[in-house]
Amino acid sequence: MIVQKFGGIAMQDHQNRKLVMARIKKAISMHQQVLVVVSAMGRSGQHYATDTLLDLIPNSVSSVETDLLSACGELISASVLCAELKKEGILATLLYGKSAGIITNDAYGDAQIEKVDTTSIAATFQHVNCIVVPGFQGITEETQTFTTLGRGGSDLTAVVYGHYLNADVVEFYKNVPGVMTSDPFRNKKVELISSMTYEELQHKINGPVEVIQKRAAKFAALHHVPLHIRSLYEDKEGTFVFK
Numbered sequence: 001m002i003v004q005k006f007g008g009i010a011m012q013d014h015q016n017r018k019l020v021m022a023r024i025k026k027a028i029s030m031h032q033q034v035l036v037v038v039s040a041m042g043r044s045g046q047h048y049a050t051d052t053l054l055d056l057i058p059n060s061v062s063s064v065e066t067d068l069l070s071a072c073g074e075l076i077s078a079s080v081l082c083a084e085l086k087k088e089g090i091l092a093t094l095l096y097g098k099s100a101g102i103i104t105n106d107a108y109g110d111a112q113i114e115k116v117d118t119t120s121i122a123a124t125f126q127h128v129n130c131i132v133v134p135g136f137q138g139i140t141e142e143t144q145t146f147t148t149l150g151r152g153g154s155d156l157t158a159v160v161y162g163h164y165l166n167a168d169v170v171e172f173y174k175n176v177p178g179v180m181t182s183d184p185f186r187n188k189k190v191e192l193i194s195s196m197t198y199e200e201l202q203h204k205i206n207g208p209v210e211v212i213q214k215r216a217a218k219f220a221a222l223h224h225v226p227l228h229i230r231s232l233y234e235d236k237e238g239t240f241v242f243k
């Protein structure tokens, strides 16, 4: 099985999501089981993007209500993609909240994962080969309230599932060809790095925009989760990250 993660840019509109669905279809035929992790659609200003949702309320202090509000972005995105996949004839199921199994503490806005329960996911894979889960969120064990895993946290969701489900690889589909020598949106003279170690990846994450969330890269390094960071738009291999 593999895990595929699609971020805000990939999920932003139907045109991009058509490319997303093509990637999922291909992955099902190659790996049989695919867990799809999605982020909220688009970036600030787009209707259901995380920053747009958070702008709806004045208080920026992380709390039950800010985390529930931002978690809605990924719930919307996952619901829409799951419906679109079904329309395309792909047998897909949406799991979230307790069924998604990511249990955290109650540090709203930057919750720490305490437990991952893949029972529902494993049971669901007995019937379908594609499960869609919203990234960036967990729930607390005691009160079952939604929490979020820090900005960019869908990357962490994907890597965590990759580890607990023993995935062949975790794929990240980006608007860049992979990890480059530096951010291609800031520097013209850049080259793709076709493979790198976890340590090298962690060193690369130093600019204002992270190619992958720092916490996710750290977790991958700790558990040796194989990563493939690649473009949604080009059918070329990107960057493989391993030990």
Ligand SMILES: Nc1ncnc2c1ncn2[C@@H]1O[C@H](COP(=O)(O)OP(=O)(O)O)[C@@H](O)[C@H]1O
Binding pocket: 006, 007, 008, 009, 010, 039, 173, 174, 175, 176, 178, 179, 180, 181, 182, 183, 184, 185, 204, 207, 209, 210, 211, 212
């Ligand atoms: N070394 C690098 N190589 C590639 N991209 C980089 C690098 N450093 C920073 N970036 C930035 O990381 C971004 C990764 O995409 P991101 O917005 O995080 O996607 P997603 O929504 O899928 O999480 C790129 O758009 C790019 O601006």
Ligand SMILES: N[C@@H](CC(=O)OP(=O)(O)O)C(=O)O
Binding pocket: 006, 007, 008, 009, 039, 040, 050, 051, 073, 135, 136, 150, 151, 152, 153, 154, 155
């Ligand atoms: N939507 C969340 C989580 C996330 O990981 O998003 P993206 O994959 O678009 O960076 C955020 O903006 O922080």
